[in-house]
Amino acid sequence: MAKPNCYAVILAGGRGTRFWPRSRRKQSKQVLNVFGDRTLIQETVERLRSVVPPERCWILTNRHLRPEIIRQLPEVPREQILAEPEQRNTAPAIGLAAHILRSIEPGALMGVFPSDHVILKPSRYRKFVRAAFREAARGNIGILGITPRWAETGFGYIELSEGVEAGSAEPAPVLRFREKPDAETAAGYVEAGRFFWNAGMFFWRAEVLLEAL
Template sequence: MDQPVITPVVLCGGSGTRLWPLSRTYTPKQFLPLTSSYSMLQETVLRLPKTINQGIFICNEEHRFMLAEQLRKIDANNSTILLEPEGRNTAPAVALAALQAMKDNPHAMLLVLAADHVISDHGAFHQAIEHATAAALQDKLTTFGIVPDKPETGYGYIQHGNDGEQFHSVKQFVEKPALDVAKQYVASGDYLWNSGMFLFKASCFIDELEKYCPEILVACQQAFSGAEQDLDFIRPEKSAFLSCVSESIDYAVMEKTSNAAVVPLNAGWSDVGSYGALADVLDKSDEKSNVFVGDVLTHETSECYINSQHKLVATVGVENLVIVDTPDAVLVANKDKAQDVKAIVEQLKQQSRSEVSFQREVYRPWGKYDSIDMGERFQVKRITVKPGAKLSVQMHHHRAEHWIVVSGTAKVTIGETTSLLSENMSTYIPIGEVHALENPGKLPLEMIEVQSGSYLGEDDIVRFEDRYGRS
């Protein structure tokens, strides 16, 4: 029998608000290197069995270039990236992925994964995939249930039958329980945490979706049939997709189907839903159960998670704290209250503060910039442009700009004049002047940009031409 073709489907949405200020709207936790030198997204891909490759990744507009760049860095360039016009939960996202997979292979199986989970025991994970594959070959819609190691009120549970060796039938899905109920579930041995990971034939999922939520399938079929290719991305037709209801796989299909199965997974899994959970999956830095990231000094400090992104952080006589220092924000929280960081995020949103959305260092398809200083009528940025990349042809209504080349070569167009600038050379772009910047060299271009004017927001950009399709 031929080995079944399994296509990984990685869901890259989610805002990770409980990990602010590391995780932000435009750089959420799945794109951050929280547990290793790789991002959580990259770890998700790298832990897959070698026989599983060329995945389908589903993300939103804002994250598309960051996703493509992170995949390129781990040689996963052959993957397909689907862009959701707007989030509609997991059922429509997986429906799009199923339609894409079946276009290339009518018999494809989908391994549906979140981009922001930790799985430390790769061998156990691979074995669970084999067991789930066996179930999927019997046309089962298979989910992975995490073997619980404690009563947990933050997860949904799956009650299973004891009717199989590799996988079990599903008796019921249950919502997040109260603590006393969670204790009963764990003591019974009949309940697993709901991981939100699945393996099934794409055709079986489509059949069950048509049976139980046909309106989702119709909207996704219309969106997929009207999809357009944009550089490395596939854009489903917007209006059709936005007509789709927002629904999870569990509510749309898994809780209704009679073909559900569950594979127990005991592989060091965590959804890293808080700083406490993040500290639990990282190696301890000292004998006092602290976890340090960056430049940290301590005295009489215990049970803390301290992450310094910017400067030396020193503590004396504290315990059970989360301390996170970034270039533009500092978080101090009791580790037992770390889940409530989202309340700060809500305040930032209400006040329309930029710290909720952007890190100081912002990634763009052409490279990145770091806002190193800002005042009432000025801003200073360090700009890095990748070899061969070009910023849009643009102008600004409210600001002038000075550019100073630190290293590399800049091809600068101002109005009708184009010139090459090398190290220590500079130029000036007046307010209202059409201009463009390109790196024609083979090394990164490093520049300092000094902006001055009455308004310095990123929305003061009028684009006339852009190779990345931005408006």
């Protein structure tokens, strides 16, 4: 069941270069049908529906994609689909969203989600999202990690303490964040069993983030 003070901030910027030639500036991968009948951003909103309903979703995008996102997501209030005037990367966008949500509801819990993930087990995924929101309600900053299946050099990694059970929904303290490694270092991370891909999904009270900035 959705909690009334949980909000989703969905990041949907980008310039349409990584998925070229299918994607373009006005048709970035988030608004394309990559798997199934829905676009990636439609899938993102739908899989969160039982945790955060569409009326509490905020979409952060750019002026090129906003018209198409408004068309694809009629269930999200159009005034909550925001276009940045120029690209300033992720942190300023998240900071703006936190400021807006705190002004709407001082105790707002904020989850940050990419709009271009493919998640094959949505029910299990929602279990982790709910657990992360519970941590945010306690005043902690939460992050979801993905168990690495290979030694990927294109992702950042999250390092946890020894003895953490992979796939557990129980929270575990993060020791440190690791930047994108070289191939040898990435292989060591995978072998160690306590490093996770950084999924770019963060959870906090809006006021906690603003105090940390």
